[in-house]
Amino acid sequence: SQQGEEDPQALSIQEGENATMNCSYKTSINNLQWYRQNSGRGLVHLILIRSNEREKHSGRLRVTLDTSKKSSSLLITASRAADTASYFCATGAEYTGANSKLTFGKGITLSVRP
C-alpha cells in the first residue's frame, strides 16, 4: 500500500505566490523527507523532519509534521519559475533503524507560471 500520499496531484500557481503541498502516511515513522525532481533528472533532498519535530524551516521552505494526523505539509513561499518540478514526500519507518529504506508517494507536479 502507498505510504506517502501527496495532494494535490498537480498544482499550478503564479510566480510570487505560495505553494502548499500535503502528504499523508499510514504507519508510524522515524522521519519524513521532502524531495524535488526536475523533469527527467535525479532527486534533490530538500528537508528532513524527525518524528519528534513539528516544524522546520530552510530558506523559502517550511515543513510541518503532525504525527497525530499522520500528515505533513511543505510550503514554498514566494515561488519562482525555477521551482517548477515534481515534489515527493518520503517516510522512514519507525522500527527499522536510522538507515532504513524510504517509502515515497507518487508526487505532486508543481508548475509556477512566470
Place this chain on the structure above:
Amino acid sequence: NAGVMQNPRHLVRRRGQEARLRCSPMKGHSHVYWYRQLPEEGLKFMVYLQKENIIDESGMPKERFSAEFPKEGPSILRIQQVVRGDSAAYFCASSPQAGGYNEQFFGPGTRLTVL
C-alpha cells in the same frame, strides 16, 4: 566531494539481454539503496546494501534481479533477461555510516529502455 555517481545514464537493451547498472556512493558513505521509478510514479524501494552485505532486499523481484556492493568498487544492480516491463529509471542513493538521520543522497539515475 562528488555526489552519488551512476552510470550509464541511459541504457538500451533488447529483450533477453542483461543490464548492469553501477552506483558509486558519496565519499564516506557505506550504505547504498536502489530504487526504481516507473513513468509518472514515485520511487519504489528495491534493495539496501552495506559493504559486502545485503541488508534488506524486500523490494527486489524474486527472479532476474540481483545486487551487490563489493568491498572495492561500485554497487551493481544486475537485471538478467530483461523484459519490456523493466523499462524504468533506476536510482541509487547513499547515506553516511554514522551521523545524519537517514538523509539519503540520490544519484542522477540510469534510464533503462528495453526494446
